[in-house]
Amino acid sequence: MKRILLVNGPNLNLLGTREPEIYGSDTLKDVERLVIRVAKEYGIDVRAVQSNHEGELLDAIHEARHDCSAIIINPAGLTHTSVVLRDALAGVPLPFAEIHISNVFAREEFRHHSFLSPLAEFVITGAGIQGYEFAVRRIAGLLAR
Numbered sequence: 001m002k003r004i005l006l007v008n009g010p011n012l013n014l015l016g017t018r019e020p021e022i023y024g025s026d027t028l029k030d031v032e033r034l035v036i037r038v039a040k041e042y043g044i045d046v047r048a049v050q051s052n053h054e055g056e057l058l059d060a061i062h063e064a065r066h067d068c069s070a071i072i073i074n075p076a077g078l079t080h081t082s083v084v085l086r087d088a089l090a091g092v093p094l095p096f097a098e099i100h101i102s103n104v105f106a107r108e109e110f111r112h113h114s115f116l117s118p119l120a121e122f123v124i125t126g127a128g129i130q131g132y133e134f135a136v137r138r139i140a141g142l143l144a145r
């Protein structure tokens, strides 16, 4: 069975209560349930990871090379700062989708740059948590090719 690694970065454990005017009222559990439900439609399994610790995210990405076919990642603030996260994604031979719940381009300028986007299969920003659903459907299509 194919498997997607779903990675949510720092502070996304607070989804639902964190700046709801920007990120909405859905929780991380809601996001994970959505991804699992949609992936199941395609017979794809999901491993979900969230951490506030960069190294844990790196470890999960490294592990994924053994048993996953693709990665969906919302790198959160690490998007704009992390060379090591970029290097981890570059170091595993898996396609990845970069997701942002908010439209990062409509926000502060420091959010306009991503260390990851040039390596991503595709990027979805500003579609709310539906962005994760779009990502699963697109990845399922890519994996079916």
Ligand code: DQA
Pocket: 010, 011, 074, 075, 076, 077, 078, 079, 099, 100, 101, 102, 103, 104, 111
């Ligand atoms: C975010 C956007 C980032 O700029 C921010 O640091 C986050 C969440 C988003 O989902 O919109 O933590 O990745």
